[in-house]
Amino acid sequence: MTAPLCLIAAGGTGGHMFPAQSLAEELLARGWRVRLSTDARGARYAGGFPEAVAIDQVASATFARGGPLAKAVVPVRIAGGVATAWRRMRADRPAVVAGFGGYPSIPALTAATLHKVPRLIHEQNGVLGRVNEVFAKRVDTVACGTWPTELPEGVEGMEIGNPVRAAVRERAAAPYIPPGDYPMSILVIGGSQGARILSDVVPAAIASLPGGLRRNLRVAHQARGEDEARVTAFYAEAGIDAEVQPFFDDVPSRMAEAQLVVCRSGASTIADLSVIGRPSVLVPFAAAAADHQTANARGLSRADAAVVIPESQFTPEALAEQITAILTQPEAATAMAHAALSTGKPDSAERLANLVEHLAGLDNQAPSGDMQ
Secondary structure (H helix, E strand, C coil): CCEEEEECCCCHHHHHHHHHHHHHHHHHHHHHHEEEEEEEHHHCCCCCCCCEEEEECCCCCCCCCCHHHHHHCCCHHHHHHHHHHHHHHHCCCCCCECCCCHHHHHHHHHHHHHHHHCCEEEEEEEEEHHHHHHCCCCCCEEEECCCEEECEEEEEEEECCCCCCHHHHHCCCCCCCCCCCCCCCEEECCCCCCCHHHHHHHHHHHHHHHHHHHHHHEEEEEHHHHHHHHHHHHHHHCCCEEEEEEECCCCCHHHHHHHHEECCCCHHHHHHHHHHCEEECCCCCCCCCCHHHHHHHHHHCCCCCCECHHHHHHHHHHHHHHHHHHCCHHHHHHHHHHHHHHHCCHHHHHHHHHHHHHHHCCCCCCCCCEEE
């Protein structure tokens, strides 16, 4: 008997791909077959998926980039992608299609609608992305990663949490070493592409810390390629022990070793912080659609697990004040780490996989999860 197939549709950013990868890992462990539907850009971000996951490239495009001519051909490219997805679905019908957002998820979700295949979308952020907003009323279930999620009128969401990768789950609730008069680690990450504002502000903030504190710090800073040289030079000139790279492929282990994380508040980063359990200073991306990164940060902020600094107030002086406060108060830092853990949902991948099996009619009970 052929194993059931789940077709996962996702765009080409870490925010979409990491939870999609986590679901793929869980379904494979349950004996499912899994395919990933994405575009050429998304395929470049799929390196972390298990080898057993087949990758289907389909044509897609976005209205968010390019000039008038590029925007004019978007519907044609999407239609071509839908036709390709429809033909593939006809040849190998999935039991469920799970969309994780991004324009590359449009073809598979549209083809699934035409084929009347059970389908769900998973929204990582506290505000629906453009594509998920379009499909929210056209799918069987909206699974929510950030709770509560702002949803269109008449749409109910199910609290699932944001699935984290196996590498994160392996470090769930890793013991936290409180700050003290010994070597300490700060991890600086700004999403899969880094963040210029972190490269502009963080090095100066760390350089201005009191000498005794600064000498104990080791910094792992993810900076954009175009910022790498200047950030590296600044740390070196300031005598700060720092490793600067455009991309860290071992963020979970670095996060587990850190006394403090300074980062954006993308949904996947928030999920990692809450599952591993680390104090953080969050700097929401001001230009994020519908200000969703501010919404993402609320859970950790309300739990007293994170300090949130808006971009408009993110200065070296403001950051240095927060770093000093956290790293000179070990009991408070430990409390922040425990508070972060209290918001985590390390079983989100299992809950989402349960939902997939429920939609496929392969279970005997409804999946757990709060309804909104």
